[in-house]
Amino acid sequence: MYELPLAIKIDNLTKTFNNQIVIDHLNLQIAKKEIVSLLGPNGAGKSTTIKILATLLKSDDGTAFINGYNIEKDYLEVRKIIGITPQELVLYEELTASENLIFFGMMHNHSRKWLKNEAKRILNLLGLANRNDKVKNFSGGMKRRLNLAISIIMDIEVLILDEPTAGLDPQSQNQVWDILKDLKTKGKTIILTTHDMHEAEVLSDRVFIMNNGKIIAKGTPRQLKEMYSNENILEVIFKKTNQLEDVMKTFQSLTFVKNVIKESNNKLRILFEGNMINLTKILNQQYFADLTEILEMNLRQTTLEDVFINLTGRELK
């Protein structure tokens, strides 16, 4: 047993599938009452990490501890304190929302009486209180909220959420965020994966960016953005597409330009260091001489998404 106030401690975790390394000596520490986002492109190893933490998969090497319990040796204890909200909608469609909640709550040894009251409270909180019909009649968003509610009613210490708000409308997304923030104030530790950078920024105390089975960056959203704080981004949409390769080469030759990314056929994202003088140097290039050739231009500061793309690249995984 660890005496540290850590909720999750991952030591050198390694997992391979068909001789391909999916998790590569992963090390991670998450404190109690922390909300942590795990970001990464598809195939980065996020879901595999989550499955190992949820005791669904065994690692090839290394280990992890949840609240001091070894996930392999003490898996029964681990299962008492974790709850997972999978990316897929894992619900009994022939049961009602309340029946789903009570059933999964009972699997965590809660009493039926307590669960009945708690189910009412949670369904009310998630705007599902007036639905007494089968889950199969629910909309996708309602099912997703119920999918999350199951983890909430389990009343466990560590919540593992795999893209909990994917496909939700903005209202429902905000509602879920409020619930997660509330759970944090109640002392729960939350680890979530998401592709929504704004969600990661709004919710997370810390963000871990994974790529090729490794953590390639970690810190608070602010710290990660500060890694690129000296950089600005100029997004330009050209009317014509034929000269784009030449434009890219020209900008890449400028010493203060860190990166030029082709967003689409006629859109470039230019990352450059520093100040207005450098911006003027860019705008002085011949391509900006005739402004009627520019459809749109936008100057902005680095976001978490830019950090993510800078670190993991643009190519599809």
Next chain:
Amino acid sequence: MITIKPQLITAIAIKNLKIKLRSYQTYLYALGFPVLFTFIFYFVFKTIEVDFGYNVFDLAFSSVLIYTASFGTISAAVSLTSEKQLGTLMRLDTTPVGRARIFLGTLLSESIFLIIQLFIIVLLGYGLFQVQWLDNDLFLLFIGFIFVFLFGLSTLGIGIVISAYAKTADSATGLSMSYIMPVLFLSGILIPFESPIVYICPPFWANQIYQQVVILGDNLFLDGIRYNSINIFTAGYSIIPLWVGLLIIIGITCISLYIGIRLFQRKTLT
């Protein structure tokens, strides 16, 4: 060693029963077909007299009961395959419930459902269609019911084996039917079939025991098997005593449940 925790097993069983009873497929397979068979057998065989005041329907009704119990294979296969397919099994695996309780809960719900199913068919046959049996002795009927139920449990084991391989509930239904129907026909309980093949088909043993105990009042320990797929009254005794048949059913139940659970675990645990 796990603690039993009856409240968890009961919760799983109740959940399974609710899902089953709210699905129209359940009524179609588990009740629709057996009821249809009962009606067909009644109208086809009721008027054909055999010995001692019995008619062919009285003798053939045990086949309907065995046929009904055979659907335990589909029921168990679909139940566990759906858990796999929906991901609920994976979600349950992250809770402290454990696979042993999931299996016990599933077996409990399937057993309760089997009893309800058989009870309805028994009421239909012995109540509505006035099927005759020896001296109208309810105790004999009860013993017969237990034997058919025991056979039903063996079909659950086969269902679990199928669920280990089936990817979807639909394929589980298809695979189950591919097992049930040939075995039922080869056992000679639905159509006359005089061949040693019947001895390797579990429904044959269940049907023989039921008929000999409920209709002839045979004692499990004294008498041999009286096999003749057309008329049990004109059949001669074989050297195999009836209790061997019972032992075969119990054996198949234990082996199929053991293999089914082992295979399911191997295929679904990583």
